[in-house]
Amino acid sequence: MSKIKFKLVNCDFCGLSKLSKLYSAKDNYHKRNGLFSIVKCDKCGLVYTNPQPTKETMSFFYSDSAGYFKPVKTSGKDSWIYHALLREYYDYYPHEKSNKIAKTILFPYYLLTFKKMKSEGMPKFVNEGHLLDIGCSYGNFLSKMKKLGWQVKGIELNKKAAEWGRKNSGLNIINSDIDHLKTNEKFDVITMRMLLEHVYSPKKVLKKVKGLLKPNGTLIISIPNFDGFEARLYGKYAYTLQVPTHLTHFTPKTIRLYLKSSGFKDIKIYYQKVDRDLIVPLEYMNEDGKNESHLLNILSNKLIRKTFVKWFINILCILHKTSRMTIYASK
Numbered sequence: 001m002s003k004i005k006f007k008l009v010n011c012d013f014c015g016l017s018k019l020s021k022l023y024s025a026k027d028n029y030h031k032r033n034g035l036f037s038i039v040k041c042d043k044c045g046l047v048y049t050n051p052q053p054t055k056e057t058m059s060f061f062y063s064d065s066a067g068y069f070k071p072v073k074t075s076g077k078d079s080w081i082y083h084a085l086l087r088e089y090y091d092y093y094p095h096e097k098s099n100k101i102a103k104t105i106l107f108p109y110y111l112l113t114f115k116k117m118k119s120e121g122m123p124k125f126v127n128e129g130h131l132l133d134i135g136c137s138y139g140n141f142l143s144k145m146k147k148l149g150w151q152v153k154g155i156e157l158n159k160k161a162a163e164w165g166r167k168n169s170g171l172n173i174i175n176s177d178i179d180h181l182k183t184n185e186k187f188d189v190i191t192m193r194m195l196l197e198h199v200y201s202p203k204k205v206l207k208k209v210k211g212l213l214k215p216n217g218t219l220i221i222s223i224p225n226f227d228g229f230e231a232r233l234y235g236k237y238a239y240t241l242q243v244p245t246h247l248t249h250f251t252p253k254t255i256r257l258y259l260k261s262s263g264f265k266d267i268k269i270y271y272q273k274v275d276r277d278l279i280v281p282l283e284y285m286n287e288d289g290k291n292e293s294h295l296l297n298i299l300s301n302k303l304i305r306k307t308f309v310k311w312f313i314n315i316l317c318i319l320h321k322t323s324r325m326t327i328y329a330s331k
């Protein structure tokens with residue numbers, strides 16, 4: 001391993017170097033040594049990690065054994081109700097006849113599950129549509145989309161994950177980063193699932209992605225929400241902070257600014273429900289010598305996690321205050 005190097009950067013959004021330091025945080029996720037500063041741009045309010053590990057150094061802060069890269073076996077058949085929901089409300093299975101009775105009966109279920117489906121990044125089906133997943137890892141999401149009838153392609157920087165997806169799931173995964181991708185292909189849908197917070201310049205990536213979309217194509221992004229309740233409550237211990245691999249710490253306001261200035265329209269934000277965000281920071285605090293084991297034991301209790309924690313996260317989600325979001329935007 002060559003020497004670990006960092007560099008100070010200006011705000012990626014507005015280019016300004018005037019900033020205020022919010023706090024320093026440890027790498028609680030990958031457990032690498034060091035203390036990393038979180039700063040906020042005085043002009044546009046963008047929060048980012050500064051200084052940042054250089055490109056050559058960054059691989060040191062990732063590890064293959066971490067949660068990013070895990071192949072997951074896709075489950076067998078979807079339930080009939082899920083299948084019918086996709087057919088009646090999301091245009092899937094175009095060769096099957098729509099059923100008016102089923103559609104009417106499913107309407108309350110559609111309303112109940114609408115936000116969850118959106119927060120999971122489910123696109124409306126486009127017949128013979130092309131979908132690109134940037135940062136697709138082993139291709140778990142791509143496999144699911146392929147099964148649902150999409151023509152799928154993935155880009156993944158981690159060689160091992162890209163190879164695994166190609167070999168075991170028969171997926172078309174290019175081992176590259178988005179900056180170096182050369183293709184004339186245009187896509188109906190592009191997804192970036194927990195990726196944009198890792199890139200050096202979200203501005204550059206969004207510009208490139210816009211060029212890869214067909215007119216009226218849809219971009220679906222999922223990212224942490226720095227303004228979320230758990231992120232605010234736990235601060236430097238927040239599970240979604242993950243410094244220094246997370247370089248930009250978006251809020252609903254700053255991601256909207258980015259998307260608007262990149263020329264995207266119809267921006268809609270949905271909030272994800274992840275109970276880990278409320279519990280894991282207590283483990284980090286314990287590791288750091290703060291004694292939170294009592295609260296951790298209570299919240300980790302299976303029954304409490306399934307009732308109180310779940311209910312609490314539901315309320316946060318209704319208030320648009322969870323610490324992860326899924327954003328839809330059109331070209």
Ligand SMILES: [Zn+2]
Binds near residue numbers: 011013015041045046
């Ligand atoms: Zn700025």
